[in-house]
Amino acid sequence: xxxxxxxxxxxxxxxxxxxxxxxxxxxxxxxxxxxxxxxxxxxxxxxxxxxxxxxxxxxxxxxxxxxxxxxxxxxxxxxxxxxxxxxxxxxxxxxxxxxxxxxxxxxxxxxxxxxxxxxxxxxxxxxxxxxxxxxxxxxxxxxxxxxxxxxxxxxxxxxx
Amino acid sequence: xxxxxxxxxxxxxxxxxxxxxxxxxxxxxxxxxxxxxxxxxxxxxxxxxxxxxxxxxxxxxxxxxxxxxxxxxxxxxxxxxxxxxxxxxxxxxxxxxxxxxxxxxxxxxxxxxxxxxxxxxxxxxxxxxxxxxxxxxxxxxxxxxxxxxxxxxxxxxxxx
Numbered sequence: 385x386x387x388x389x390x391x392x393x394x395x396x397x398x399x400x401x402x403x404x405x406x407x408x409x410x411x412x413x414x415x416x417x418x419x420x421x422x423x424x425x426x427x428x429x430x431x432x433x434x435x436x437x438x439x440x441x442x443x444x445x446x447x448x449x450x451x452x453x454x455x456x457x458x459x460x461x462x463x464x465x466x467x468x469x470x471x472x473x474x475x476x477x478x479x480x481x482x483x484x485x486x487x488x489x490x491x492x493x494x495x496x497x498x499x500x501x502x503x504x505x506x507x508x509x510x511x512x513x514x515x516x517x518x519x520x521x522x523x524x525x526x527x528x529x530x531x532x533x534x535x536x537x538x539x540x541x542x543x544x
Numbered sequence: 545x546x547x548x549x550x551x552x553x554x555x556x557x558x559x560x561x562x563x564x565x566x567x568x569x570x571x572x573x574x575x576x577x578x579x580x581x582x583x584x585x586x587x588x589x590x591x592x593x594x595x596x597x598x599x600x601x602x603x604x605x606x607x608x609x610x611x612x613x614x615x616x617x618x619x620x621x622x623x624x625x626x627x628x629x630x631x632x633x634x635x636x637x638x639x640x641x642x643x644x645x646x647x648x649x650x651x652x653x654x655x656x657x658x659x660x661x662x663x664x665x666x667x668x669x670x671x672x673x674x675x676x677x678x679x680x681x682x683x684x685x686x687x688x689x690x691x692x693x694x695x696x697x698x699x700x701x702x703x704x
Contacts, residue, residue: 411580426594428592428593428594428595429591429592429593429594430590430591430593431589431590431592432588432590433590433591434586434587434588435588
């Protein structure tokens with residue numbers, strides 16, 4: 385676990401630890417989870433940017449004390465950092481460990497960027513639905529209008 | 545020093561540690577220093593949000609490993625978090641400790657928000673100059689056009 389690397393940040397009693405985040409993505413994660421000020425200021429959060437990593441060279445680490453993950457979090461975080469590890473901590477122990485991955489299908493989380501798409505019209509109340517069409521670089525296609533999004537621009541399309 | 549509180553984040557060899565930051569301001573500081581991605585991604589940075597503090601109840605802590613402070617940093621950070629402590633670390637020791645305060649005068653760091661101010665006209669090349677007119681709430685007045693800014697809006701006026 386994270387602590388192996390010289391106790392960069394102290395252990396937490398309960399909450400979530402996300403490790404092996406590609407450098408620069410920890411802030412994207414905090415933003416997507418709604419945990420940046422002024423909105424999400426309840427939790428104690430530790431962020432390490434550019435920690436050394438034998439696997440990635442450099443990585444970010446994110447610890448959110450007391451945070452109870454919501455169902456959509458794995459999908460949101462998988463879109464931002466596939467390959468990162470998501471650990472749920474209880475009483476200082478890892479009780480769940482998930483390797484994040486790009487969701488095959490995203491419903492209501494990724495917005496279609498096409499302003500004329502039916503999912504962007506408020507009156508229609510159509511929930512967005514994007515399907516994964518490429519892993520590397522990551523790309524999603526809207527099932528309604530066919531618009532394809534890829535790379536880092538995908539992160540900007542995550543609904544808050 | 546920071547380490548007293550249960551070794552929240554490990555000690556750094558050299559760089560800068562900013563402690564007793566009012567909660568929520570660590571990100572404002574990183575942004576003002578140009579250390580948020582994609583621009584400033586060279587340093588190893590640890591941010592703790594909502595750490596416990598006997599003095600403030602809650603506080604943020606910021607550690608930037610290997611960072612050499614620039615002259616304007618104390619002014620920039622003093623505007624964001626007067627009362628916070630700014631420590632320069634060399635070989636694991638604090639070699640300089642400064643209590644941040646609102647600068648009495650800010651030249652070229654705080655921009656005047658008045659679009660018709662002479663300091664906003666590119667042709668004139670007049671450097672902005674704002675003077676402190678109130679400590680609490682903090683307020684600055686432009687010496688050229690008299691525009692007064694106060695509170696958190698001041699942070700948005702820091703030149704990058």
